[in-house]
Amino acid sequence: MKILAIGAHLDDIEIAAGGTLAKAIENGHKIKVLIMSKSGYTNKEGKVQRSDDLAVKEGLNALHTLGIEDIEILDFPTKDIPFASDVVNAIDVRMAKFDPDIIFTHHPFDTHQAHEGVAKATIAAARRKNTLFFYEPIQPSGRSYVAFKPILYVDIEDTIDKKIKSLKCHKSEYNKFGAENWIEGVRCRCGFRGYEIGKKYAEAFEVLRLEMSFDKKCNIL
Numbered sequence: 001m002k003i004l005a006i007g008a009h010l011d012d013i014e015i016a017a018g019g020t021l022a023k024a025i026e027n028g029h030k031i032k033v034l035i036m037s038k039s040g041y042t043n044k045e046g047k048v049q050r051s052d053d054l055a056v057k058e059g060l061n062a063l064h065t066l067g068i069e070d071i072e073i074l075d076f077p078t079k080d081i082p083f084a085s086d087v088v089n090a091i092d093v094r095m096a097k098f099d100p101d102i103i104f105t106h107h108p109f110d111t112h113q114a115h116e117g118v119a120k121a122t123i124a125a126a127r128r129k130n131t132l133f134f135y136e137p138i139q140p141s142g143r144s145y146v147a148f149k150p151i152l153y154v155d156i157e158d159t160i161d162k163k164i165k166s167l168k169c170h171k172s173e174y175n176k177f178g179a180e181n182w183i184e185g186v187r188c189r190c191g192f193r194g195y196e197i198g199k200k201y202a203e204a205f206e207v208l209r210l211e212m213s214f215d216k217k218c219n220i221l
C-alpha cells in the first residue's frame with residue numbers, strides 16, 4: 001500500500017503515528033511524509049525559540065529513525081496554515097502525484113490552528129480519495145474540543161521503542177516540553193490505547209472514510 005502522512009509540523013507525525021508508520025515500513029509498505037512548514041517558531045516576544053534549520057535537522061533525524069525516507073517539507077508559516085486554496089492546492093498536487101491508498105492527517109477539531117487548517121485542507125484535497133484517518137490530538141501538539149473517537153487501532157508493541165527514539169531526536173522540543181514528562185505522556189497514551197485492545201502499546205485513529213477492498217493492493221481489511 002501507499003500511505004501519505006501529512007503534518008503541519010516536524011514532530012506531529014512521530015507523536016501521533018510514529019509506531020504505525022514504522023510498522024508499515026517494516027511490512028513493506030511505501031510511505032510519503034508531507035510536512036507543511038519548516039516548523040521553526042518564536043515566543044510571544046518574537047524571540048526565536050527553535051530555528052527552521054534546527055527543526056528540519058531534528059525532524060529529518062526523527063523521521064529517518066522510523067525508517068521514513070520520502071519526506072517533503074513545505075514553507076507555510078509554522079503557526080498560520082489556514083484552510084485556504086493555496087494550502088489545499090499544495091496538498092492536492094502531491095496527493096495526485098503519489099496516489100496514496102491511505103491518508104493520515106490532523107484531527108479537524110484540534111486546538112492548534114495550523115493543525116485544524118491542515119486537517120481541513122487535506123479533507124478538501126482528498127475529495128476523490130476513499131480512505132482517510134485522523135491523528136489523535138495529544139499534548140504538546142494539541143487537544144480536541146470535540147471528542148476524538150478512537151476507531152482504528154494499530155498494535156505498536158514492536159515499534160514503540162523506535163517511536164520513543166524518534167521523539168528524542170527533537171532535542172529542542174524535548175527540553176521545552178519538560179523532557180521525560182513529554183515522552184512519558186506519549187508513551188502512556190500508547191499504553192492506554194494498547195490496554196483497550198489487549199496489547200501492550202497501540203496508536204488510535206479516527207476514521208473519516210474507509211474503503212473496504214478485497215484485492216491485494218489495499219489489504220487494510
Ligand SMILES: [Zn+2]
Pocket residue numbers: 008009012112115141
Ligand atoms: Zn504541530
